[in-house]
């Protein structure tokens with residue numbers, strides 16, 4: 001029987017065994033890093049000497065993460081952004097370039113996710129469908145579009161589009177989420193083809209089912225147990241299990257990998 005329990009992320013401690021020295025001084029925009037998994041990524045990148053940009057719609061939450069990262073590791077910058085608003089995304093990129101001088105990596109992590117409604121698709125609120133498409137797909141497109149000129153100039157870049165293992169499972173009662181997350185695969189593959197000539201890689205990252213510090217009203221503990229029991233690895237995943245492969249995808253060590261999908265789900269799904 002697998003054990004499931006809330007992991008305490010209140011005082012986020014990175015696993016020091018992760019070592020990607022080539023990430024030092026890289027400027028990494030992480031959308032939706034004001035909480036949950038994105039916050040964990042921010043800590044992990046800063047611990048490598050990279051500069052995480054906490055690009056978050058909730059300005060207060062973003063500042064709080066930037067402050068805790070600076071206290072523990074080094075440089076970090078919070079910039080409030082609504083990824084569904086092109087002007088706001090343009091402002092994000094301009095701010096990063098004027099304050100840190102470069103953009104090396106983009107992690108399209110922001111999503112309509114933890115508070116999402118789970119219901120048969122014919123009962124899903126239409127507004128929530130539109131919000132999921134706006135944030136999860138259009139937001140990723142806007143952010144990628146905005147960072148590309150700086151990466152093309154540098155002839156180096158990393159874009160990671162965050163998908164989800166749930167769509168491989170064809171999970172029911174989640175149609176807006178599943179549909180938008182499946183779009184990340186096609187988006188990454190086409191972007192990889194278009195950006196390859198500038199030495200910019202684009203990959204899709206598929207987290208498995210993770211508990212974070214954020215309550216998920218639509219997913220009872222029993223459901224987490226069921227998913228974990230279906231994994232090859234019979235243990236609950238953590239944010240640490242996700243952050244380390246994302247470091248790799250943004251590092252020099254993944255320089256010949258593009259257009260690919262990487263699943264970090266304990267062997268829940270296979271492509």
Ligand SMILES: NC(=O)c1ccc[n+]([C@@H]2O[C@H](COP(=O)([O-])OP(=O)(O)OC[C@H]3O[C@@H](n4cnc5c(N)ncnc54)[C@H](O)[C@@H]3O)[C@@H](O)[C@H]2O)c1
Pocket residue numbers: 031032033034035036037038055056057058081082083084108109110111112113114115135139162163164165166206207208209210211212214
């Ligand atoms: N937690 C899991 O089990 C799991 C599994 C698979 C994939 N994922 C993916 O990982 C990513 C992070 O998951 P999480 O659990 O931390 O989610 P979360 O819902 O806790 O965090 C999402 C963040 O995105 C921000 N955001 C929402 N709309 C925004 C906008 N318009 N502009 C800027 N920021 C915005 C939110 O404020 C929030 O901070 C998501 O893309 C999610 O789909 C999560």
